Amino acid sequence: MVASTRQSVCMGAPAKLNFHLSIGPRRSDGYHDLISIFQMIDLCDTVQITRTPGSRFSVSVVMENFESIEENTMEKAARLFADVTGIADALSIRCKKRIPMQAGLGGGSSDAAAVLLLLSKLYGYPLQRSELIAIGAKVGSDVPFFLGDSTAACVEGRGEVLTALEARTDLYGVLIMPEGVGVSTREAFGELDRARLQNKVPLRTIGKGQLVSMYAQPVAEWRYFNDFRAVMGPLSPLYDTLDTIVSELPDAFGTVSGSGAAYCIVSAEHRISELFRTKVERIGANVTIFDIKSLHRADSGVTVSL
Ligand code: C5P
Numbered sequence: 385m386v387a388s389t390r391q392s393v394c395m396g397a398p399a400k401l402n403f404h405l406s407i408g409p410r411r412s413d414g415y416h417d418l419i420s421i422f423q424m425i426d427l428c429d430t431v432q433i434t435r436t437p438g439s440r441f442s443v444s445v446v447m448e449n450f451e452s453i454e455e456n457t458m459e460k461a462a463r464l465f466a467d468v469t470g471i472a473d474a475l476s477i478r479c480k481k482r483i484p485m486q487a488g489l490g491g492g493s494s495d496a497a498a499v500l501l502l503l504s505k506l507y508g509y510p511l512q513r514s515e516l517i518a519i520g521a522k523v524g525s526d527v528p529f530f531l532g533d534s535t536a537a538c539v540e541g542r543g544e545v546l547t548a549l550e551a552r553t554d555l556y557g558v559l560i561m562p563e564g565v566g567v568s569t570r571e572a573f574g575e576l577d578r579a580r581l582q583n584k585v586p587l588r589t590i591g592k593g594q595l596v597s598m599y600a601q602p603v604a605e606w607r608y609f610n611d612f613r614a615v616m617g618p619l620s621p622l623y624d625t626l627d628t629i630v631s632e633l634p635d636a637f638g639t640v641s642g643s644g645a646a647y648c649i650v651s652a653e654h655r656i657s658e659l660f661r662t663k664v665e666r667i668g669a670n671v672t673i674f675d676i677k678s679l680h681r682a683d684s685g686v687t688v689s690l
Pocket of ligand 1: 414416417418525526541542570573
């Protein structure tokens with residue numbers, strides 16, 4: 385009978401990079417207004433949802449290759465979706481993690497967005513896009529970006545105001561993830577506030593028009609910066625070394641992503657990112673290195689099996 389049919393849907397949940405991130409003062413609600421250039425990349429988790437029709441909503445989450453995490457963004461997203469839509473099935477979510485956690489790569493947010501997109505597909509798109517984004521924003525500030533149609537965007541507000549960019553297809557890169565180190569986003573914002581109170585980090589920004597037009601220019605001309613870079617503590621010497629390597633390469637741009645701990649470089653030439661990888665391997669730092677590429681939404685389709 386159709387009513388008892390289990391359905392399964394699956395999709396890639398891509399990581400993001402922040403090429404630019406300037407952060408304003410702490411708001412009265414505890415968040416910070418920011419302006420950032422976000423880029424999805426081809427490093428993806430895989431999220432699968434199986435729906436077993438029932439009379440009561442339930443959700444279980446299994447992380448295939450990671451210990452369960454305390455506050456699971458996927459479970460939160462599914463519960464909020466159920467609250468709004470009234471769905472009453474048993475959902476089983478499986479996630480294969482590839483995106484490092486506490487890396488500034490948006491993995492938890494992307495997984496949550498994938499859950500919302502997959503549930504929308506499973507239930508015949510019951511919500512408007514704006515309702516889905518409102519749910520996403522409740523799960524995390526980066527989730528709305530991952531629900532958007534564009535793989536690159538200028539992001540404002542606390543993360544929910546998106547201006548789509550014509551995504552570049554020519555950015556090759558390398559991601560450096562320090563081993564055994566993760567950065568809590570909340571703590572990084574706190575550090576930045578404290579440093580600002582002591583006048584150690586100025587409030588500065590680049591106009592939105594300039595940020596957007598810079599994105600289309602050669603990466604060697606990018607003047608993007610990340611406010612968190614000033615409060616990276618023990619990770620700073622590693623980032624200084626990586627910055628120096630980048631400065632010696634033609635046509636390359638390097639930055640910490642988000643609040644860290646991942647550092648990325650991108651170049652329009654594959655050869656340059658390979659050269660960077662070789663030089664990083666030579667310094668013998670305790671890091672994991674990933675090859676990456678800028679992503680187009682068309683690369684990460686939803687697959688459905690009934
Ligand atoms: O929204 P999300 O749960 O990802 O944010 C984690 C923490 O980072 C928040 O609790 C808040 O302390 C901080 N944050 C912020 N301003 C933002 C985004 C996040 O202060 N725009």
